[in-house]
Amino acid sequence: MKKWISGLAAVAMTSVLLAGCGSSTDDATGGSGSGGTAANKLVISTWGFSEDFFNEEVFGPFEKEHNVDIVLEVGNNAERLNKIRQGTSNVDVIYLSDYYAQQGIDEGLFEKIDRSKIPNVNDIYDIAKAPLGEDYGPAYTVGQLGIAYNPDLVSKEVTSWSDLWDPAFEGNLTIPNITATAGPMVVDAASRVAGNDTFNEDAAFAELKKLSGNVVKFYSQTSEFVNMFSQEEIAGGPIMEMYFKDLKAAVPNAKFVTPSEGAYAVMNTINVVKGSKNKELAEEFINWQLSQDVQAKSAKAKVDSPVNAKVELTAEEAEGVTYGAEVVEKLNKLDMEFVNQQVKGWTDRWNREIAQ
Numbered sequence: 001m002k003k004w005i006s007g008l009a010a011v012a013m014t015s016v017l018l019a020g021c022g023s024s025t026d027d028a029t030g031g032s033g034s035g036g037t038a039a040n041k042l043v044i045s046t047w048g049f050s051e052d053f054f055n056e057e058v059f060g061p062f063e064k065e066h067n068v069d070i071v072l073e074v075g076n077n078a079e080r081l082n083k084i085r086q087g088t089s090n091v092d093v094i095y096l097s098d099y100y101a102q103q104g105i106d107e108g109l110f111e112k113i114d115r116s117k118i119p120n121v122n123d124i125y126d127i128a129k130a131p132l133g134e135d136y137g138p139a140y141t142v143g144q145l146g147i148a149y150n151p152d153l154v155s156k157e158v159t160s161w162s163d164l165w166d167p168a169f170e171g172n173l174t175i176p177n178i179t180a181t182a183g184p185m186v187v188d189a190a191s192r193v194a195g196n197d198t199f200n201e202d203a204a205f206a207e208l209k210k211l212s213g214n215v216v217k218f219y220s221q222t223s224e225f226v227n228m229f230s231q232e233e234i235a236g237g238p239i240m241e242m243y244f245k246d247l248k249a250a251v252p253n254a255k256f257v258t259p260s261e262g263a264y265a266v267m268n269t270i271n272v273v274k275g276s277k278n279k280e281l282a283e284e285f286i287n288w289q290l291s292q293d294v295q296a297k298s299a300k301a302k303v304d305s306p307v308n309a310k311v312e313l314t315a316e317e318a319e320g321v322t323y324g325a326e327v328v329e330k331l332n333k334l335d336m337e338f339v340n341q342q343v344k345g346w347t348d349r350w351n352r353e354i355a356q
Helices: 051-066 077-086 098-106 119-123 161-165 183-193 201-212 222-230 241-250 279-289 292-300 336-353
Strands: 041-046 069-074 093-097 139-149 173-176 215-219 236-240 255-257 264-272
Touching (some): 041 077, 041 279, 051 069, 069 077, 077 098, 093 098, 098 264, 098 336, 119 279, 139 161, 139 241, 161 183, 161 201, 173 222, 183 201, 183 236, 183 264, 183 336, 201 336, 215 222, 222 241, 241 255
Parallel strands (some): 041 069, 041 093, 173 215
Antiparallel strands (some): 139 255, 139 264
16 A cells, blocks of 8 residues: 555655556546547546556456546645545546545545445455445555664664653654654554543643654655665654565665554545546446455555455565454554544644644
């Protein structure tokens, strides 16, 4: 999953519009590059990462089986959702992190789905089936936010979120900015570290204020974490598991930890856009994305962690992938409706009290 991360923003991608499956188009609202008409064209809004994989293993085979041309509209979460808000795109299906998808739901931008047309939803983990309500799209991938660290630079074994407050991370820590995908998750983790079973904002910010002096940088993009980690400017911090392979490539003995209090679910969803003239085809595509075959290929390519419970991976294939019911169903899940209600206040408070 690249989305996570995600989430607030997942990985920011170029806003250049690209055509799917090797076709060429200047505008996602125009004719498809392979000569299709509006009647057999499906416009999909996505991030644009792992383009070759999606073209070859997801979009291309769906085009062939359903005699349809897929056209892609590419950009980050915020850019693409804003186009839907403004009515400046003709999107049928949209991939979004759960944070942004909740905004779309709150604003009435998505169609209610017919789950009887998406039978593969019955094969996915419970946490992914209806993360934002039964009327809206499932999560097609669920990753986890945990802790990655360099054991050569940390004088203890890391097992808990509370270890981030340990002197072992003094002056060598990074944590996500409040505006990053994982920002609200770290706020929730701080509340847990303070000893609260239910979220306590004041306690969370008090703990984060204690931590702020050890932070080298509040990162907004995962590439910043990877660069600092590679150059040993930091010893570690919270990061999505899907990016651990990049850390491991730079620091072979790096470790990734699922904290004892639980890692956080990073979910990317897939929805049908309000007013789509291809709702049934869009639902068929969602079903396709959830299929065992597509999910297995995505996992083995380490593009997205699978949510289809029928996917079976070897230990090598599962490395760096959030995999298996024992892992996935234990993840902490934020209430994105609550997060959306609170995030402006949290951002203001973060800027006043933490990121000084």
